Amino acid sequence: MEKLSLRACANRAGVSHGAPKNHFANLAVLQGALATEGFKRFASTMRAHMAGAPADAKSQVMASARGYVAFVEDNKDLFRLMFSMERRLDIYPDLLPASREAYAVLREVSKGLSPENCENPQGQLSTETMLWTFIHGYAILKANKQFYTSNAETGMDPKLEDIFPVFTYLDK
């Protein structure tokens, strides 16, 4: 894997090593810019999956989750970069808004999950936090190929559907 570096970018662009400075003050800013673009595509991917699914709450949740996982699958390095920037969301102007745009998707679908709890802010927070936590954990483990127990037995990552139905209890 070719490592991300300002000089490598300059090289690939056929430009001198100091040129990137005019566009990105330093390496962290470049990473922030890449992460910003990543979050935008991330949200788009989730929304694209949602658009192709039935409108009911459960389908939308599953579609967004599948979009989430598909993005991670296709952009493992970018995904890691994105969430390695999560503690420096002020490094690039549009990074914080872009990350919230992605989070907003999960907020939206989580709203449909427990309608009777929507009046309770704490309950609503728990639902969306739980959803976020779970999908994020799954994605991280998948991006890092860390499902070793599962892999040892089946040679594959566990399918999202096999562990995700836990949320069906939410709309009972």
Place this chain on the structure above:
Amino acid sequence: MEKLSLRACANRAGVSHGAPKNHFANLAVLQGALATEGFKRFASTMRAHMAGAPADAKSQVMASARGYVAFVEDNKDLFRLMFSMERRLDIYPDLLPASREAYAVLREVSKGLSPENCENPQGQLSTETMLWTFIHGYAILKANKQFYTSNAETGMDPKLEDIFPVFTYLDK
């Protein structure tokens, strides 16, 4: 935050810049060694919390989860280092065993969760994978201070207890 580097380590040890080479072939190996020690302490922390809790399944699960979170809270950088090595578990001799030792804790407690499913390998795998996924996601988000919605509203991370009871359905 002082960045981890071989030369910085040599400096702090009051030794020449080439000395570490005799103990760690390269930087990745040093990181692997640190991660190995981290996984061992990680498992110890979870087991210590479990030892101080009632023996029933739910208490043990909650205790291990609290140990998990406590470790992350006290060792954020080490935790990130540990799980950034998850794709290179062969870099250091004892790293893979140490990481499995930590995973074994969660496997243990997850066994108590759905006794009637233990005969079904797939069911059992789902339970422990779900538990692992969820706690890991929570820990990552906490380590990266990424509960921004919650923080914006309450100024605090969501408590594990507020989102964790989702698993109570498992032993119904």
Place this chain on the structure above:
DNA sequence: TTAAAAAATAGACACTGTCAACATTTCCGG
């Protein structure tokens, strides 16, 4: 004690990010 093994040293090399001074190009208002 002495030979072998382990550890430390010093120098070199190729990278990296970052900075400053300078040159070039592009753009836009007069």
Place this chain on the structure above:
DNA sequence: CCGGAAATGTTGACAGTGTCTATTTTTTAA
């Protein structure tokens, strides 16, 4: 169209880094 201003590119330098080599020192053990 032109000329200044802004943007962009260039070059050289510096301090850091990982990594390699040859050499020396220290420790270990037979």
